[in-house]
Amino acid sequence: MGLSISGAVKKTDIPATTIRYYDKKGLLPFVRHDENGHRDFTKHDITMLQLISCLKNTGMELSHIRDFVQMCQDGDTTLEERLALFEHQKTVIEDRIKQDQKYLQTVEHKINYYKAACAAGTEDAVSNEDCE
Amino acid sequence: MGLSISGAVKKTDIPATTIRYYDKKGLLPFVRHDENGHRDFTKHDITMLQLISCLKNTGMELSHIRDFVQMCQDGDTTLEERLALFEHQKTVIEDRIKQDQKYLQTVEHKINYYKAACAAGTEDAVSNEDCE
DNA sequence: ATAAAACTTAGACCATAGTCTAAGACAAGT
DNA sequence: ACTTGTCTTAGACTATGGTCTAAGTTTTAT
Numbered sequence: 001m002g003l004s005i006s007g008a009v010k011k012t013d014i015p016a017t018t019i020r021y022y023d024k025k026g027l028l029p030f031v032r033h034d035e036n037g038h039r040d041f042t043k044h045d046i047t048m049l050q051l052i053s054c055l056k057n058t059g060m061e062l063s064h065i066r067d068f069v070q071m072c073q074d075g076d077t078t079l080e081e082r083l084a085l086f087e088h089q090k091t092v093i094e095d096r097i098k099q100d101q102k103y104l105q106t107v108e109h110k111i112n113y114y115k116a117a118c119a120a121g122t123e124d125a126v127s128n129e130d131c132e
Numbered sequence: 133m134g135l136s137i138s139g140a141v142k143k144t145d146i147p148a149t150t151i152r153y154y155d156k157k158g159l160l161p162f163v164r165h166d167e168n169g170h171r172d173f174t175k176h177d178i179t180m181l182q183l184i185s186c187l188k189n190t191g192m193e194l195s196h197i198r199d200f201v202q203m204c205q206d207g208d209t210t211l212e213e214r215l216a217l218f219e220h221q222k223t224v225i226e227d228r229i230k231q232d233q234k235y236l237q238t239v240e241h242k243i244n245y246y247k248a249a250c251a252a253g254t255e256d257a258v259s260n261e262d263c264e
Numbered sequence: 265a266t267a268a269a270a271c272t273t274a275g276a277c278c279a280t281a282g283t284c285t286a287a288g289a290c291a292a293g294t
Numbered sequence: 295a296c297t298t299g300t301c302t303t304a305g306a307c308t309a310t311g312g313t314c315t316a317a318g319t320t321t322t323a324t
Contacts, residue, residue: 004300004301005300005301005302006300006301016301020302020303024303024304033302036301036302037301037302037303038300038301038302039301039302
């Protein structure tokens with residue numbers, strides 16, 4: 001016996017309704033049910049859920065994740081394709097980090113601008129330079 | 133005369149349909165129209181569009197962005213609130229960068245795993261350690 | 265003058281990712 | 295026996311962020 005759905009929720013931080021939704025959408029073809037019809041999550045299943053969470057939270061669509069899971073089910077013939085998928089996802093994440101670092105600068109600039117404006121009591125006292 | 137909507141698209145990389153959608157949703161109350169009814173984007177408007185893009189792409193909802201824009205319209209009484217908003221958004225971005233760096237490790241681990249598997253021709257040859 | 269290009273609006277429609285509802289099964293505790 | 299808690303399903307519904315359509319205006323080029 002592995003984990004129930006509430007156990008899986010605790011391990012993955014994915015709500016039960018969302019796990020069921022993923023299952024319905026074909027993202028969890030590997031999850032088995034016990035004699036009562038309840039889902040029975042193995043260690044492997046939890047690892048896959050965590051990986052699904054990683055892919056989703058880095059911008060991959062559920063339909064694409066479903067294709068990846070299917071590749072896993074299809075075995076060694078899809079190894080190269082899965083490698084390519086992760087190499088692509090790596091660049092997606094790296095690009096997002098780079099972009100977020102730029103956004104962080106913008107926001108820090110705004111913080112300085114508003115600190116100056118708050119201190120002066122009015123925006124008019126702060127140079128336009130600080131606004132861009 | 134400032135920029136037309138197509139000029140604003142070039143400066144901001146936001147599609148015209150999306151700019152109109154933002155306007156309809158109340159995110160662009162500052163944009164004026166010329167005698168033909170066409171939107172006329174000033175430098176300030178473009179700067180605001182870029183800021184809206186920054187906030188949206190770092191996870192802020194349009195309804196929340198609309199509230200921020202309204203604060204800007206309301207003048208100096210909202211300075212503290214706007215400062216707080218950017219300070220909060222800073223932590224949002226920092227948290228996402230940290231999380232993305234963790235996801236990057238997961239993905240890099242997977243790349244190593246699949247490189248080994250591809251070299252061996254089968255997943256079975258690769259240790260489970262590399263899979264988690 | 266007429267056709268093409270760029271703009272406008274309201275409102276319908278769509279995609280993604282859930283989220284909720286209703287009806288029911290089963291195990292454990294009182 | 296019966297209530298409580300946890301689980302199941304199908305299918306309806308919602309939220310967000312667009313995206314498209316239709317009908318119309320004005321400017322510019324041939």
